[in-house]
Amino acid sequence: xxxxxxQDWGHAGSYGYVYDESEPVATGDPYFPFDVPGALPSLEVRxxxxxxxxxxxxx
Amino acid sequence: MPNPWRAxxxxxxxxxxxxxxxxxxxxxAVGYQFLKTESLFLSPWPDAAMDIGGTLxxxxxxxxxxGFLGLLLTPLATGVRRFLKPRVGPPSRPPxxxxxxxxxxxxxxxxxxxxVGAGTWFAWTxxxxxxxxxxxxxxxxxxxxxxxxxxxxxKTMPLDPGSGKN
Numbered sequence: 001x002x003x004x005x006x007q008d009w010g011h012a013g014s015y016g017y018v019y020d021e022s023e024p025v026a027t028g029d030p031y032f033p034f035d036v037p038g039a040l041p042s043l044e045v046r047x048x049x050x051x052x053x054x055x056x057x058x059x
Numbered sequence: 060m061p062n063p064w065r066a067x068x069x070x071x072x073x074x075x076x077x078x079x080x081x082x083x084x085x086x087x088a089v090g091y092q093f094l095k096t097e098s099l100f101l102s103p104w105p106d107a108a109m110d111i112g113g114t115l116x117x118x119x120x121x122x123x124x125x126g127f128l129g130l131l132l133t134p135l136a137t138g139v140r141r142f143l144k145p146r147v148g149p150p151s152r153p154p155x156x157x158x159x160x161x162x163x164x165x166x167x168x169x170x171x172x173x174x175v176g177a178g179t180w181f182a183w184t185x186x187x188x189x190x191x192x193x194x195x196x197x198x199x200x201x202x203x204x205x206x207x208x209x210x211x212x213x214k215t216m217p218l219d220p221g222s223g224k225n
Binding site: 004006007015016017024029036045047051053054 | 190191192193194196198200202206209210213
């Protein structure tokens, strides 16, 4: 599992991609919904089998 | 002032007035995307989707199409009324050539509204993803090779003991 940070806008949030060869594991935590390494715990759109767009709006 | 949505007045409008519905459609599309982008915590991307019972509903596409259908509702209602009137109401005059031309103009206006909406939608998405750099399908397609290279490099790094993560 790899997190790629492409945009870091500080308090406006951080954005990027997550590569995951398995299914992402949901944590049940609304603030960190997925067990993802790095700073982008919220997965948004699944682009293909392995890639997700991800963001962190908590900064 | 003539109502631009009435088919029988379209022929009386100048080019400037005919452009008003198109400009309004573009304004609605841009305004919606601006408001949605402002709510960064909810769905910052033009192709954001909402998980409804396991089904991903593309919010942008759904709301955009909904908005355009809403703009088309008035002439559609007029069309339905004109369709039903000769069938359920008293006999009326036969359609005239001018009426047919007005109907064609109305249909063409609807097509142009949809085209302008789709173009605005694509331009807005391209702006955010290709110029600003937000993640999304277009941005991912452009930088795909670079991202795959990063993943390949990450796979060569040693794993944290017991975590299974690089």
